[in-house]
Amino acid sequence: MSSNDAIARILHEMSQMMDILGEDSFRAAAHARAARAVESLSVDVAKLAVDKNQLRSLDGIGAKMADKIHEYVTTGAIREHGELLGRLPSGLLCLLEIQGLGPKTIRSLWQQAGVTDLASLEKAIDSGALLAIPRMGQKSIDKLKQAIAFYKSQAGGAGEGAAARRLHLGIAMPIAERVVELLASAVPGVKIAFAGSLRRGKETIGDIDILAAPRDQAEADRLTQAFTTMPGVVSVLAAGGTRASVQVGLGDGLGRWGRDPSAAAAGVQMDLKLVPPESWGAAMMYFTGSKEHNVALRERARKKGLTLNEYGLFPEDDPDRKLEPPQKRGVAAVCKADTEESVYAALGLPYLPPECRENLGELASTTPPVLIEVADIKAELHAHTTASDGRLSIIELAEEARSRGFHTIAVTDHSRSSAVAGGLSVERLLDHINAVRAAARQVTGITILAGSEVDILADGRLDYDDDILRMLDVVVASPHAALSQSPEVATARLLKAIENPFVHVLGHPTGRQINRRPGLSPDMQMLIAAAKERNVALEINTHWMRLDLRDAHARAAAAAGCLVALDSDVHDPSDFDNLRYGVMTARRGGVIASQCVNTWPADRLHAWLKSKR
């Protein structure tokens, strides 16, 4: 774990403990906000901590928080964190993961029924001790039992402290799209879309939010009916007038990444929200989030004497919130709320794409951000064939790429050290280059390049000698083994690869696999600076299992003006479909088309590749 992750986790725990202990909620929230700020940093916070002013320049970090971070970096712990831990059983924290349990309830469970962890909570339920707690009736207990069962299934069985498993972006999105399609065919002509973190393109998804705008009660009823009875629904959690919640069972695996027993056993929660058509824009903003973005928008509205909710933007005529919400009192809205654009405009903001709604500075925009799009991508520089571990022949790969409108495809099979992936010996590589040249003569309408995905060995040397690399049109250098190195060793290793004059792309720079392994934690600022100087592109591997660079790293690369490569690491024709996940990650980082080599016209791209020969 990087020190950023460690500090974020400690600050987050402090926030949770303060909540449970009933301390000042704004103080607790400040710790949670600081945790988020540290988490979304691309630089090692330990380096920033040398100068407290640098820490304090971060949004949400003030003098006291800077002291705490500095304390962690110099001593390896935060004293106040230990003190809080001494004031309550640590087993209480994971109870916050259980749906319906918040800090206040957990506090009374602890102080009035002696609950200290999940096991004692279950015991207290069985013994009936919970009924004695205020506001705890039989119905609440039944719901709690259900929520515990769901929590345990998500956490992979015994609920042994494992965090509830979030779904990969690439698993969740096709499910959401199928549901939208199904609802649209059940009730034609109604506006339906998914929202939430899925629409923002987060790498993992907690639940799936679907929005629909029925035009009358009959359409609303049919939508709810279709939603709660669709194939795959395991249980209906709620079905009211304006919203319904179901659990949907998942498929049983992750394709070539193997099975995911915990995800398969459980399911994903899906919520359907019904909103009036005239509120579609405000509702989409509201349910797309992020929460932090929404809070910032509302604060902005307040400063303009307005109040923003999921129904629209209204004059602030009830600052103490004594009355019913404005839309219920017939207060006239200050703008139409049927589109997101009109609501943003009324707040004096350009349209902000969902991927940048994280309250990481986007509200300072005065012009709409022009971010990279899937349609901009015209080349694939990282693809495998049957020569190593791919499923397509060279010709099949080229034809697939051509059918997707690409002008260039690079054949980059694995190098010799990746034995399990069928990595090519030097002799096989030379034959393979000839085979690629032959295919290039045979297939028209696309440029086929001979390349390699070359292993970056543990010490930073590449898996082929320079005289071999020189013969290749494209070199993608990637770490595959020794992924537990210290940050210092990993940084030196990857810098050495970037500095090799024949390398074009640094492939999946950290080697992480989401929900599987953390990968390397190199000093990303140093890699970005070196890559920029050497004209090397940092890859955003678009497979939903990797998304590496991740969003925060992409943001740092974009800010530095470093080249990036959006590559699908094709092993199977369907891998081309993953491009959109990488594009969303790039957009979350603020990447524009011109800094992504895959968007360049053929002559510019080929000239860049040749500049390293």
Add this chain to the structure above:
DNA sequence: GCCGTTTTCGGCCCGACTGTTTTCAGTCG
């Protein structure tokens, strides 16, 4: 504990829903 086009104090987002209550507290997104 943070923050400032109400700047060193006094704020700090908003509504739906649920289950518990006889008017509201807690959770969620």
